[in-house]
Amino acid sequence: MSQPTQRTIKANGISLNVAEQGTGPLVLLCHGFPEGWYSWRHQLEALAAAGFHAVAPDMRGYGKSDKPEAIDQYTIFHMVGDLIGVLDALEAKDAVIVGHDWGAGIAWHAARLRPDRFRAAAILSVPYRPRSPVPPTSVMPQTTDAQFYQLYFQEPGVAEAEFEKDPRKTLAAMLFGGSGEGVTAIRAMAAASGKPSSGVGMVSRSAGMLPKVEVPLPSWLSAADLDYYAAEFARSGFRGPLNYYRNIDRNWELMAAFEGVKVVVPTLFIAGDHDMVIAFPGAAEHLANMKQSVPQLREIKMLPGCGHWTQQERPKEVNAALVEFLRSLPN
Incomplete structure (x- = not known):
């Protein structure tokens, strides 16, 4: 069985370590806290076997990627910019973005702000949340x-x-x-x-x-x-x-101009019914209303007994759902 390879690329003015496997249409995998590219180890292999080029960066601040010191270098705009930089470094016109935990929030906004570069999204654990009326x-x-x-x-x-x-x-x-x-x-x-x-x-x-x-x-x-x-x-x-968490209110301020902008690309949502995020106050409401903000939401897939670490806890089910979703998309 082949293993993912790792290399350093320049993206958005910093160096990012990426793990990658396979050839074909690009699938960009964004991890959460406290993880790294390694949280996608089961998906890299499965997506490569299914005919895709799977790429999982160590996100800014993690692993072998650069770790800017200043707190304000970890805003949502930096994160989305990093992902655009990854696509550019790989000379990819577009990609399907997959995100979990913090990577889910970043993937939601990447797909929302740049549907020209992220043609579809598969989101794990964190439902889409419209901007709150007050700082979070x-x-x-x-x-x-x-x-x-x-x-x-x-x-x-x-x-x-x-x-x-x-x-x-x-x-x-x-x-x-x-x-x-x-x-x-x-x-x-x-x-x-x-x-x-x-x-x-x-x-x-x-x-x-x-x-x-x-x-x-x-x-x-x-x-x-x-x-x-x-x-x-x-x-x-x-x-x-x-530092991602220390920008929650700053992100709320920065995103004011985009209030009401919907996620218009085809989207899959997967979560465990034992996930602490799903138990947070308001999460059930966000799940129930998600299609209002994500009109091309294809499915909400709940995994019984699964906790927060979705793709690591249930790799076979997540891999099968991702491959089915990816193959359903127009080329």
Whole structure:
């Protein structure tokens, strides 16, 4: 079985590491937090075998790609610009864009702002959300004891200090905790204790985000997979990835001019019914109303028992859905 190859390309004024496999129409795979190109390892092979050129960059701030220091270098316009730069570097007229987690948000806007370059979109985990009337962080939940994890990420250096102490433990906790198995275990513990949880995505103000106990590996993640992720983050750190969150309100300001612009390309949406994002307040409404903003939405595919790490937890189902969708598109 062939393996993806990696190379460095120049895009949007920075260097990006890309993993790629196969030949044919271009499919651009955009990862989320805290991952890297490696989160698409199962898709690269499957898409190549199906006759596509699959390309997964380490997004800006991750892995072997450049990591600008300034927080304001991680806006949605930088991210979409990076992806246009990847297409240009590959001399590709257009591509189908696939995104998960933060990569999903970026892919939504890439398809929305540049349908001339992104002819279709397959989005995992994060439904399309119209622009809110107020800055997003202003309505994120918080109490005297806890705050929403995206608020915890706002102060530079705080989350970095917790996460970089032991990257392997950090990634194990996040990958298990957000998985279908982790969500099931957390719900069972809460039910057994009789104590209500503090809410989806809430972080204790005194104890931080990570659990104090060892967590098991989820069934879909090998020790070698975790070692790969840990080595990447041990080298690159968490500042770049966390800077995405520090631009949430800035992105809201920047996107004001595009309010009401729809995603007009053919689109597929896939998520797990145990995904914490699907449990966020308002997510059910976004799912139900998505076709208003995404008129060519072909399907909403929900995977029973699947958590947040969609393409890693259910590679066969995701691969089959992606290939079917890609083959349905006009050439």
